Amino acid sequence: MKKILFLLMITGTLSATAQTGAPQAPVANGSSMWTVEANVLFGSLSQNLTTANSSGNYLNGVNVNQGNLTFKTSGTVGIDAQVGWFPGKQKHWGIGTGLMFLRQHGHAILDSFHAEYQATDSKGNIYRQVVTADGPVDERLKIANLNIPLVLKYKTRFSEKWGFSADAGLLFNLQMTNRYSTNASFDYEAIYKYADAPGGLPTVYDNSPTPGTTDFLITKAAYLATDKNGDVAKFFSDQHGLGYNVGLGAKPNSNSGSVSYTNGSVGFILRPSFNYYLSENLALNFGLYYLYQAPKNSAPTDYTLTKGMGDYSSVLNNVTKSQDQSFGLNVGIRFTPSKRKAPLVIASQDAMDPTICGLADGMITLRGLRPGDPVTVNYVMNGAPRPPYSSTVMADGTIKLTELTAGAYSDITVASGRKKAMGTPVNLVNPPMYVVVKSSTNPSAVGACDGSITLGRLLPGKYVTVDYDLNGVTQPPNAEMVQMTDADGAVVLKHLCAGVYSHIVAKINECTANATDVTLTAPLPLPPPPSVYETIDTSILSSSIYFEPNKGTITAKSRPTVDYAARKLIENKEAYIVVTGYADNSGNHAKNMELSIRRADAVKAELIRMGVDENRIRVAGKGENDPIGNNKTPAGRAKNRRAVLTLDIVIMSEHTK
Numbered sequence: 001m002k003k004i005l006f007l008l009m010i011t012g013t014l015s016a017t018a019q020t021g022a023p024q025a026p027v028a029n030g031s032s033m034w035t036v037e038a039n040v041l042f043g044s045l046s047q048n049l050t051t052a053n054s055s056g057n058y059l060n061g062v063n064v065n066q067g068n069l070t071f072k073t074s075g076t077v078g079i080d081a082q083v084g085w086f087p088g089k090q091k092h093w094g095i096g097t098g099l100m101f102l103r104q105h106g107h108a109i110l111d112s113f114h115a116e117y118q119a120t121d122s123k124g125n126i127y128r129q130v131v132t133a134d135g136p137v138d139e140r141l142k143i144a145n146l147n148i149p150l151v152l153k154y155k156t157r158f159s160e161k162w163g164f165s166a167d168a169g170l171l172f173n174l175q176m177t178n179r180y181s182t183n184a185s186f187d188y189e190a191i192y193k194y195a196d197a198p199g200g201l202p203t204v205y206d207n208s209p210t211p212g213t214t215d216f217l218i219t220k221a222a223y224l225a226t227d228k229n230g231d232v233a234k235f236f237s238d239q240h241g242l243g244y245n246v247g248l249g250a251k252p253n254s255n256s257g258s259v260s261y262t263n264g265s266v267g268f269i270l271r272p273s274f275n276y277y278l279s280e281n282l283a284l285n286f287g288l289y290y291l292y293q294a295p296k297n298s299a300p301t302d303y304t305l306t307k308g309m310g311d312y313s314s315v316l317n318n319v320t321k322s323q324d325q326s327f328g329l330n331v332g333i334r335f336t337p338s339k340r341k342a343p344l345v346i347a348s349q350d351a352m353d354p355t356i357c358g359l360a361d362g363m364i365t366l367r368g369l370r371p372g373d374p375v376t377v378n379y380v381m382n383g384a385p386r387p388p389y390s391s392t393v394m395a396d397g398t399i400k401l402t403e404l405t406a407g408a409y410s411d412i413t414v415a416s417g418r419k420k421a422m423g424t425p426v427n428l429v430n431p432p433m434y435v436v437v438k439s440s441t442n443p444s445a446v447g448a449c450d451g452s453i454t455l456g457r458l459l460p461g462k463y464v465t466v467d468y469d470l471n472g473v474t475q476p477p478n479a480e481m482v483q484m485t486d487a488d489g490a491v492v493l494k495h496l497c498a499g500v501y502s503h504i505v506a507k508i509n510e511c512t513a514n515a516t517d518v519t520l521t522a523p524l525p526l527p528p529p530p531s532v533y534e535t536i537d538t539s540i541l542s543s544s545i546y547f548e549p550n551k552g553t554i555t556a557k558s559r560p561t562v563d564y565a566a567r568k569l570i571e572n573k574e575a576y577i578v579v580t581g582y583a584d585n586s587g588n589h590a591k592n593m594e595l596s597i598r599r600a601d602a603v604k605a606e607l608i609r610m611g612v613d614e615n616r617i618r619v620a621g622k623g624e625n626d627p628i629g630n631n632k633t634p635a636g637r638a639k640n641r642r643a644v645l646t647l648d649i650v651i652m653s654e655h656t657k
Helices: 002-019 220-226 232-241 556-571 589-609 634-640
Strands: 034-051 062-065 069-085 093-110 114-120 126-133 137-157 162-182 186-194 216-218 247-250 256-260 266-277 282-293 319-335 348-352 362-367 374-381 389-392 399-404 407-416 419-422 426-428 436-441 451-456 463-470 482-484 491-496 499-508 511-515 518-520 533-546 576-581 617-621 642-654
Touching (some): 034 093, 034 282, 069 319, 216 220, 266 319, 348 426, 362 407, 399 407, 451 518, 482 491, 518 589, 556 576, 556 589, 556 642, 576 589
Antiparallel strands (some): 034 069, 069 093, 093 137, 126 186, 162 266, 282 319, 374 389, 407 419, 407 426, 576 642
């Protein structure tokens, strides 16, 4: 029973393992109702032998010990040929029968034997025969076991190549013949008791457990008691020559023979197997098996193991029942007669997404089809049926559905004649899209719309639509909002006025990407010179103010420059100054633009604190644009963290019109 439970656990585990994993396309289970298969069995054999009590068969027996008979586990090799019938549409369940022949072998071992009983010698004298086995009686068995199985059969297929099957049912035994050979040997000893009976026999049977002191003992113990160094073997040989039935180590006259159990039995068979399909009609089986049989035997009522020297009867003749179990491996082949071709199967499928949003260059590849077959493929995209696609399966067994856009593809069906195969749903998705603000240019003056914003990291050579808000107001479409990207994937928005540009969205086909906000500023206009003055001299001062990294704090070494600019502005009431802030390229564009304006405002605040009219100070920010140092080195980046002061000093002279 433990072996049956163990086998069922293994079968369930392997079957569950085979059915897990990715969903498989439906596989036909075979078109024929019939199967023919042959399986070879390799395994162990165990027997639980029951024997009759034959102690009473020894005449007036004394000190009889018939021993215990056991079977030494050995092996089974056999073949099982069956025909199976599978009715119904799915053909999973059926019945089967055939012939099973097993060649089994093992050892039947009688652990000990001793008997003392009444016998008559060749001279007609009654005496006490003593027989003892010289050790365990070992019979080497070769068993021919013929059966008819009647089983319930099950089969299914997981894929084009793999399946599972199982047989479970009854086993009707037709014949079980045990051919034996033995090396058994026995010691035959005798005890004679002489009686004073005129006119009668000179001897009588002594049936006491212990022989009398006047008995004539032809035993090893008696001889060695008088001559422990004597030749006991010669003594027994001489006594045998005198007509006594005695001898040491006597072998049976025939040490081999056969015993057939007289009653057939009904047993049980369980055989689960995995199947590997070489073709649609031919499959290999490999798995496990378990057999149980309980043959019976009619033991002779007068059975004795031996009655005298040379006489021997097999230990199996005393068996009344044998409970046999065999457990091992099963390997075979199964043939399914069918005139139909193999089922149409999609073994696997691959998907390739479109390379660009909205571009119809996606693809679905169906694999595992029969090369050269004409097929028609139907499918549904986003819930709507698409026109059928007809083609011929390529040499590698594939069909490719090409020119596909992003979407949900379902109900994929391949048809060839009356055969169909279903694929699994596929989702094709558009690739992600990116956009960044590379740079911007402020308008040249208040009211002028000649600023620009450059967007980058887009796909090169593609038409892109750019939408944006200006000062919180969505701008209506115009011709410049639709452009083609250059070889670097960039577009330039031109003719832009001063203001805050937000919600900048770039769109290529169905894909969109958002850019950061950009602020464009315009310089203040120059104050008009008084009509009563004319310029007689102009000098220009251009100096740089430097800042700490990521800060708007003026460095100590730059304060003399700020002081000088303040003095000039206070001395020349008609002069004005433009403060333009810059940053290195450490941050993103929006951060650098904000930082550059903050630095210009810091210089403006310092000039106001020193007494300069704020109306004579103009500020602007350029972010990381127009670097004067190499942004790849610390020293170069330090030069780029600056605010440039451009001081225009106008010296006027009064004249008369």
